[in-house]
Amino acid sequence: MKNLVIDEIKRSLKYLNYEFEDGDINISVPKKKEFGDLSTNIAFLLSKKNKKNPIEISKSLKKNLISVNLFKEINIAGPGFLNFKINPKSIVSYISEIIKEDENYGKANPCNKKVLVEFVSANPTGPLTVGHGRGAILGDALSNIFEWNGYTVQREYYYNNAGRQMRILGESVQSRFMELIGKKYIFPEDGYQGDYIFSIAKEILEKQGKDLNEDNDFFKEYAESFIFNHIKKTLKNLNISFDSFFNEKTLYDNREIYNVIDILKSKKLIYEKDGAVWFEGTKVGRDNDRVLIKKTGEPTYRLPDMAYHADKIKRGYDLCIDVFGADHMDAYPDVLEVVKQLGYDESKIKVIIHQFISILKNGKTVKMSTRKGTFITLDDLVDQVGSDVVRYFFVMRGINSHLNFDLDIAKEKSEKNPIYYIQYANARINTILETYKNKIKNVNLELLTEEEEIKIIYKLIEFKETLIKVKNIMEPQILANYLLELSSMFHKYYAKNRIINDNNIKLTEARIFFIKSTSIVITNGLKILGISAPKKM
Numbered sequence: 150m151k152n153l154v155i156d157e158i159k160r161s162l163k164y165l166n167y168e169f170e171d172g173d174i175n176i177s178v179p180k181k182k183e184f185g186d187l188s189t190n191i192a193f194l195l196s197k198k199n200k201k202n203p204i205e206i207s208k209s210l211k212k213n214l215i216s217v218n219l220f221k222e223i224n225i226a227g228p229g230f231l232n233f234k235i236n237p238k239s240i241v242s243y244i245s246e247i248i249k250e251d252e253n254y255g256k257a258n259p260c261n262k263k264v265l266v267e268f269v270s271a272n273p274t275g276p277l278t279v280g281h282g283r284g285a286i287l288g289d290a291l292s293n294i295f296e297w298n299g300y301t302v303q304r305e306y307y308y309n310n311a312g313r314q315m316r317i318l319g320e321s322v323q324s325r326f327m328e329l330i331g332k333k334y335i336f337p338e339d340g341y342q343g344d345y346i347f348s349i350a351k352e353i354l355e356k357q358g359k360d361l362n363e364d365n366d367f368f369k370e371y372a373e374s375f376i377f378n379h380i381k382k383t384l385k386n387l388n389i390s391f392d393s394f395f396n397e398k399t400l401y402d403n404r405e406i407y408n409v410i411d412i413l414k415s416k417k418l419i420y421e422k423d424g425a426v427w428f429e430g431t432k433v434g435r436d437n438d439r440v441l442i443k444k445t446g447e448p449t450y451r452l453p454d455m456a457y458h459a460d461k462i463k464r465g466y467d468l469c470i471d472v473f474g475a476d477h478m479d480a481y482p483d484v485l486e487v488v489k490q491l492g493y494d495e496s497k498i499k500v501i502i503h504q505f506i507s508i509l510k511n512g513k514t515v516k517m518s519t520r521k522g523t524f525i526t527l528d529d530l531v532d533q534v535g536s537d538v539v540r541y542f543f544v545m546r547g548i549n550s551h552l553n554f555d556l557d558i559a560k561e562k563s564e565k566n567p568i569y570y571i572q573y574a575n576a577r578i579n580t581i582l583e584t585y586k587n588k589i590k591n592v593n594l595e596l597l598t599e600e601e602e603i604k605i606i607y608k609l610i611e612f613k614e615t616l617i618k619v620k621n622i623m624e625p626q627i628l629a630n631y632l633l634e635l636s637s638m639f640h641k642y643y644a645k646n647r648i649i650n651d652n653n654i655k656l657t658e659a660r661i662f663f664i665k666s667t668s669i670v671i672t673n674g675l676k677i678l679g680i681s682a683p684k685k686m
Contacts, residue, residue, distance in 0.1 A: 151176040152614045153219060154187055154233060161213040162191075167206070168198050185224065185232035192229035203229030237603050241594040243610050247666040255612050255673050260299035265461055266292045268472035269384070269391075270307040273376040274318045276345055276526045277383050280474065283506050283552060285527075286543040286679070288472040289389045290625040291501070293677045298620045303466070304390070307457060309397035310373050312447075317341065318376075319369025325350035326368065330359040349375050383527050387536050388679045397453045405456040406448055410441065412491055430483060433490065439483050451480055455487040462493045470623070471500045478502055501623055506543075506552040534559040537680045541568035544625040544678060545633075564640075567633050571671065572683055574636035578668040579684035581648050582661065589658045596659040601642040605667060608635050612670050616677070625678065632674045639667055 155174050162169050173194045176187050192203035192210070199206065207229045215223050221236035247254050268288020271281050292302045309315075320337040325346050327334035349372050353361065384390065400406050410426065413419045418429045424444030428451075431438055441452040461469045473481065481500045489495040508515040508525055515525060530539055538559045545567060546552045564570045597606070608631075615631045648660045672682040 151187065151611075152617075153610065154189075157214060157217050157219055158189065158191060158210070161210055162195075165209055165213060167195055169195055173198075179232060184226065185222070186235045187233045188226075189231050189233075190229075192231065196229075207231055235607075237598065238595050240603060240606050240610070241597045244594055244597075244606065244662055244666045247609060247669055248662060251669055252673065252676075254669055255616050255677075256297050257299040257616075259301075262299075262467040263301045263303070263465065264295050264468040264470060265303045265305055265464070265466045266295070266470045266472070267305045267307055267461075269380075269389075271380065272309050272314055273373045273380065274314050275341060275343060275376060276528065277380055279506055279508060279525050279527060279530055279554065282387075282527045282530065282539065283503050283543045284472045284474055285384065285387065285389055286540050287501065287503055287548065287625060288470075289387075290540075290544055290628075290678050291470060291472070291623055293679065294616065294619050294623075294625065294628070297616055297677055300468075303392045305393045305395055306391045307395045307397065309453075311398055311401075315369055315373065316365065318372050319365040319367075321346050322349050322353070322372045323365055323368040326353055326361070329354050345376070345379075346372075383531075386531055387527065387540065395457070397457070400453045400456045400460070405460060406452050409452060409456050409459070409487065409491065413487065416490060418490060428483070428487065430486060433486060435483060435486055451483055454480070454484050455491075458484055458488050458498060459491050459493055462488070462497055467497065469498045471498065473500060473502050475502055475504050499623065501548060503548045504551045506554055509553050509555045509557070511557065530554075537572070538566070538568055540679050541571075541629060545629045547626050548624055567629075568680065570640070571632050571636040571675070572681075573686055574639045575668055575671045575675075575682050576684055576686040577643065578639070578664045578671075582665060582668070583684075585649055585657070585661055587654075587658075589661060592658045592662050593655055594659050594662060596656050597663055599642075599646065601638070601645065602660075602663060605635070605638050605642060606663070608638060609666055609670050612674065628674055628677060632671060632678075635667070635671065635674075639664075 154176055158174050159169075159171070169191075174189065174191055175194075176189050179185055179188045192206040195201075195206055196203045204225070207225045210231060211223045211225060214220060218239045219236060220233055220239075222234040224232045224234075226232050250256075266288055268291075269277070269281060269285045271277060277285070288304070292304050296302050317337050317339060318341055321340040321342075324334045324336045324340065329347075329350055352375065353368070353371055410419060413428060418432060419441075420427050420429055425440045426442035428439045428441050430436070439451055440449050441455075442448050458469070471481065477500075481502075485495045485498060485500070488498065508530075527539070533556065542554055542559060543552065558565055560566075562569050597603070611631070615628060619625060619627045646660075648657070648664060650657050668682075675682045
């Protein structure tokens with residue numbers, strides 16, 4: 150609704166030859182309802198820029214806008230506030246637009262911009278846990294949001310299949326294999342202890358036999374392939390797929406990590422100390438200097454990350470989004486600073502940090518440890534509550550908030566479970582639509598005069614604004630909350646009003662259109678979040 154008013158104000162300002170910028174137009178809801186539905190302080194903001202009194206600007210705007218069908222009444226308050234009362238008759242006509250656009254309602258035209266979204270990026274050392282799940286679903290939801298806003302989106306998974314972690318993985322599997330065939334083998338310190346290690350070892354035994362005599366590389370590579378296939382299957386079960394997988398090893402093979410060192414050296418931002426190579430971050434405003442290459446000659450994880458982010462920008466994306474867990478909070482500012490020092494525009498990189506997740510059962514937190522194998526996998530969670538519930542619960546809280554995933558609520562089939570409540574609203578609507586078989590001609594939408602109907606229509610119109618807001622703020626929670634509010638409004642409306650009324654066919658037809666448009670918005674919103682919209686429940 151706000152965007153509709155903003156568009157009319159823009160049109161009027163251009164017609165009146167007022168100098169303005171898009172950011173000058175702020176629309177708010179008055180604290181007191183009697184003042185109107187919406188309000189703007191645009192006259193104050195344009196006063197200095199146009200060298201005119203705010204009252205004079207307000208009067209000229211009112212005179213130009215009052216003829217617009219959108220407004221029922223426009224009043225000037227105080228020294229120049231413009232208060233608008235919206236014409237309900239103009240609002241109901243937007244239902245036809247929603248029904249006409251149907252599954253495309255809310256989609257923006259292509260904007261010829263490309264965005265790369267990197268998410269999950271877990272090394273193939275074990276199954277995806279609920280900790281990985283939040284980033285996976287946030288990344289996929291943001292990718293969908295940008296696509297609906299007209300962007301071309303590339304989903305990318307960055308991983309490393311080399312180094313100490315992978316070596317220990319291979320040793321862990323080899324140890325369990327030896328155990329299965331009755332040979333002694335020392336289990337590695339800090340080895341991976343989950344049941345999946347036994348599963349890999351058993352598969353190797355079944356396929357290769359007990360006479361297998363291979364070194365650690367064989368077990369490492371076999372485990373990597375096994376785990377990566379499992380990861381992809383887990384993501385597919387959550388309706389997540391990637392366009393590309395980027396292996397960190399590429400940056401070693403093409404020597405991009407050493408190119409980073411060379412450029413930083415030329416800027417005198419590299420020094421050696423205690424046999425290690427350091428980035429002199431304090432010289433360019435960072436709090437600390439950072440080791441980039443250890444005295445063993447092995448790069449730290451920051452160095453390939455720096456080369457990888459430079460590579461992203463070189464590929465020509467207008468925006469690169471990283472979805473990271475809170476454990477990356479300390480590292481990414483160094484990466485962005487080096488990208489800047491390499492001569493790239495670091496503002497093209499947007500880092501989304503999400504907080505951790507806890508699983509609650511019977512009101513108590515379930516303790517988890519990835520290394521010890523005492524964790525809940527994403528597959529476990531999906532098996533217990535379904536992918537729709539998992540996806541909604543992982544985005545229903547703000548990214549910066551710690552997420553408590555309550556298993557008991559997630560299993561509820563009642564209004565306590567928000568995604569069930571939303572899907573039930575859509576199913577309820579479609580049950581009515583299935584029942585009503587009459588063909589509708591020349592529907593009179595002006596018969597929709599109930600206060601609850603007008604409020605819901607306002608909410609439906611807000612859908613486009615909501616998608617723009619989610620894109621700008623990169624916070625899918627806004628859409629999740631919007632759908633819950635819309636569904637709640639519909640359930641309350643349904644409890645008080647008959648949709649099908651044999652004594653008033655024209656009103657019935659108008660309400661059929663009304664609830665159909667509501668279903669379209671709920672369905673499209675759920676689709677963006679990667680959630681199904683069942684027509685029956």
